[in-house]
Amino acid sequence: MQKLQCSKEFMLHGSGLARHSLEIPFWRPPLKRKPATTAALLFLTVLLVAAFTSSSWIDTSSFFIENLRNKTIIISEKPKIPIQKIEIPLECTSSKNQTQTCPTNYPKTFQTEDLDPSSNPVCPDYFRWIHEDLRPWKTSGITRDMVERANRTATFRLVIIGGKAYVENYRKAIQTRDVFTIWGVLQLLRRYPGRLPDLEIMFDTEDKPQVRSSDYRGQNAPGPPPLFRYCGDKETLDIVFPDWSFWGWAEINIKPWHSILKDIREGNNQTSWIDREPYAYWKGNPFVDDRRQDLLKCNVSDQQDWNARLFIQDWILEGQQGFKQSNIAHQCTYRYKIYIEGYAWSVSEKYILACDSVTLIVQPKYYDFFMRSMQPVEHYWPIRDDDKCRSLKFAVDWGNHHKKKAQEIGKAAGSFMEEQLKMDYIYDYMYHLLNEYAKLLKFEARIPEGAVELCSEVMACHAEGIEGRKKKFMMESLVKGPSVSSACTLPPPYEPQALAAFVRRKINSIMQVKKWEKGYWDSLNKQ
Missing domain, CATH: 3.40.50.2000 (Glycogen Phosphorylase B;)
Known part of the structure; x- marks a missing residue:
């Protein structure tokens, strides 16, 4: 059996050109083949395909014409259709005296250009630390009791249900740290509508980590509370999140x-x-x-x-x-x-x-996270x-x-x-961290009493204070509309040996500098 490959261009979208390749495997008996008949059949097939698809797009990835004199025509997958980027402005009430509400027409989902998000470029290497930060709950999962115990120092609870955000405040934050942290999450929801799962997190906007790992060792120790904040250290288990200033420090x-x-x-x-x-x-x-x-x-x-x-x-x-x-x-x-x-x-x-x-x-x-x-x-x-x-x-x-x-x-x-560390990756880090966190939850998220629904309109339309910089920075960092591409692909966790080698390399570099430094001062002291 022989296989002949040829390529054609066909009209598949009204009067526009779209490229498809034809792969035509067939038997070639030495004396019985009739070239004229084969060419006529191929030409007829092309006309049928063009006529059938002249008025609208069809999915040709599974379009086969089989059993045609032992010949099979395969039309390959159609090229990616560019998706038009849309901008969705804020729906602000005309008067500050009117109660600002959240819009109901923002898309709950949005089709991206990449039909297979896993084929997207891999995220930067620091995304691997998401796995390490969540490792304390990898085996046990996260229970509601664990989350509730995190409110001992938390500034607020953030709940996402059905793509909407709700916030329950516990205590006053330093300056506007909480405001711009929540604002960042709302922009994430605008960027990737329908892509965030239901979840609940506790967030502490103070500086120093609070969840000491030594308090949760041993067989009878309770599971550590998952508490989000801006930084961590080797003695604590706080989950590190991008800080408020990525959206402005008014x-x-x-x-x-x-x-x-x-x-x-x-x-x-x-x-x-x-x-x-x-x-x-x-x-x-x-x-x-x-x-x-x-x-x-x-x-x-x-x-x-x-x-x-x-x-x-x-x-x-x-x-x-x-x-x-x-x-x-x-x-x-x-x-x-x-x-x-x-x-x-x-x-x-x-x-x-x-x-x-x-x-x-x-x-x-x-x-911090990076x-x-x-x-x-x-x-x-x-x-x-x-x-x-x-x-x-x-x-x-x-x-x-x-x-x-x-x-x-x-x-x-x-x-x-x-x-x-461009903003695209900041949002993708938040996206993957929250998705991986949500996979560990062993309870259904719920809106607590007293929680308030927040959206970009509620926070920005009539924002006041700090000489106008609060609203200015919000509008400057506003995500205009859904992203036409999916998030980058989350890299896998470090293998234990690879992580140990990475840490060892860092330690060795610091020790080398100390050695150079000692030699420098020793030589000066001898002069």
Whole structure:
């Protein structure tokens, strides 16, 4: 038996062209084949297909004409049809005196271009930590009792049922952390309508993790409460979630992430790394933690220059002066920028890493959702916490003598922020985290008494306060309509050996820097 392959183009959508290949396997007896008859049958088949499909699209992926003189015509799957992106504006009442309600016409589902979402690009590697954060409940699942016990410190309970969001508030949050965190979830629902399962979560907007792993060890220990927050550490089990400032920090005039990232990119382009000040820069509030006050001892003085230029940020005065000296995009003018934690993890981390400067990270205790996948000496330079000044001086001297490598480190961090931390991935991280969390629930979500339905209209249409920045940032970060593509594909969990190797690599890099640093100071002391 022989097989002949040929390709044709057919009219399959009114007068438009769509490409389909014909695969024609057939027997070829040496003397009995009649080419004219075969060609006529093929031509007739083409006419029948064109006539049948001239008025509308049909699914040709399963269209077969069989048993035609031992010949089979297979028309392959039709090409992907581009789906038109739609924008759905907010439906705001005309008067602030009217009660704002949630619309009923926002689509509950939306067809995406990718019919097989699993074929989408794989999410960045830091998505693997979703599996690790949820591992404490992998075997037991999550019961209602576990969730209820999480309200001991929770700021609010968020319930999603049928694609709608309901919030039960427990206590006042710091500034507008809760407002913009909930706003972010509402934008997720606008982006992926009908894709979020029913669920209930408890969210704590305070800084420090609360669910200590040591309290839930042993056979008789209760299951740990699943509590969402912005950071974690190795001693706790809190579930890490993107922080509120991705949608804006109204109190200190920090715009939503997609806007500030664009501004930082423009700032980076204004001053090349080699032309920046060859020192380590930090500006912030030192009074939130002793370690920051200790850092101030490393500032330049008449007696000593540790290669650091440190500045105190007075946010009250800055607000009174219109935030003229706190534009993040204008702070990428030093070759090195210092990140040091405050009361816990600090929002400033992502803005510093985006600068293309070499980020000098003072040994941290806490982590956010993406930082765990960044490696020392590849994305940042580790600084000792117990000897900050000498460690900073060595880091800057090393970078100024290894300019090419230093620039590569700064560029790697900036590229990570630009490519792997864009807002598309922020939403996809939230999407996968909430979906994987919901799979563990062993109860049906329900709307608690006193919970309020929230939507983008209710939160933004008549938002007031903070000199108009609250509403401005909401409108700036509003998801205009459903996404035409599905979320990226969640990567599998780390294999135990791979995770151990990853952690070992990070430790070895830090130890190597400490070894270089010791050699540097030993050589200076011998002079």
